[in-house]
Amino acid sequence: xxxxxxxxxxxxxxxxxxxxxxxxxxxxxxxxxxxxxxxxxxxxxxxxxxxxxxxxxxxxxxxxxxxxxxxxxxxxxxxxxxxxxxxxxxxxxxxxxxxxxxxxxxxxxxxxxx
Amino acid sequence: xxxxxxxxxxxxxxxxxxxxxxxxxxxxxxxxxxxxxxxxxxxxxxxxxxxxxxxxxxxxxxxxxxxxxxxxxxxxxxxxxxxxxxxxxxxxxxxxxxxxxxxxxxxxxxxxxx
Numbered sequence: 001x002x003x004x005x006x007x008x009x010x011x012x013x014x015x016x017x018x019x020x021x022x023x024x025x026x027x028x029x030x031x032x033x034x035x036x037x038x039x040x041x042x043x044x045x046x047x048x049x050x051x052x053x054x055x056x057x058x059x060x061x062x063x064x065x066x067x068x069x070x071x072x073x074x075x076x077x078x079x080x081x082x083x084x085x086x087x088x089x090x091x092x093x094x095x096x097x098x099x100x101x102x103x104x105x106x107x108x109x110x111x112x113x114x
Numbered sequence: 115x116x117x118x119x120x121x122x123x124x125x126x127x128x129x130x131x132x133x134x135x136x137x138x139x140x141x142x143x144x145x146x147x148x149x150x151x152x153x154x155x156x157x158x159x160x161x162x163x164x165x166x167x168x169x170x171x172x173x174x175x176x177x178x179x180x181x182x183x184x185x186x187x188x189x190x191x192x193x194x195x196x197x198x199x200x201x202x203x204x205x206x207x208x209x210x211x212x213x214x215x216x217x218x219x220x221x222x223x224x225x226x227x228x
Contacts, residue, residue, distance in 0.1 A: 004157075034216070042220060043221060046215050046216075093157045093158070105150070108156060110155060
């Protein structure tokens, strides 16, 4: 199947710093990319949807100034967690799809803010 | 409001037997459904999908059944293998809308006992 690469897989950062997570579609053009967050034993919660070249659409309750999403090309989207706090510690997952096909997921990023 | 529900948080099955994972949805606009498998600390991997024009889709050991009138779908795994032990998420989407998000259930943790 299609490959979506997410980097880094794990990151530990100090409170107040910013962290960037990359999501790349390696063998297809991702017209849409999604960013999810997963808390332990809970479902994947959609944070935002981004279409290439457009501003991301954020879900209710997600701070757009805190979670900056850039989808500058058809193969790359980035999520930057700005001024991270311990409550931002979570598992972040991206997914990518071409038009209406099924979405393929990255391997996820475990963020720990200390 | 949870539009996709997986009411069984966990399921244990003996190796070689059938595993049946269930999923219910509330939004009648959903017409594209998917199952994902997720190991701890990894992103979900796509398993199988079904569109609303079908009531069954089979791929190897995995079969998905859709009952539109009941707004219910199920994933059958037969025969179950220990490597199938993981968390399974069902997801739904209004297929016709390009780039539309997927709505996920809360997952069912499957344990296949050798």
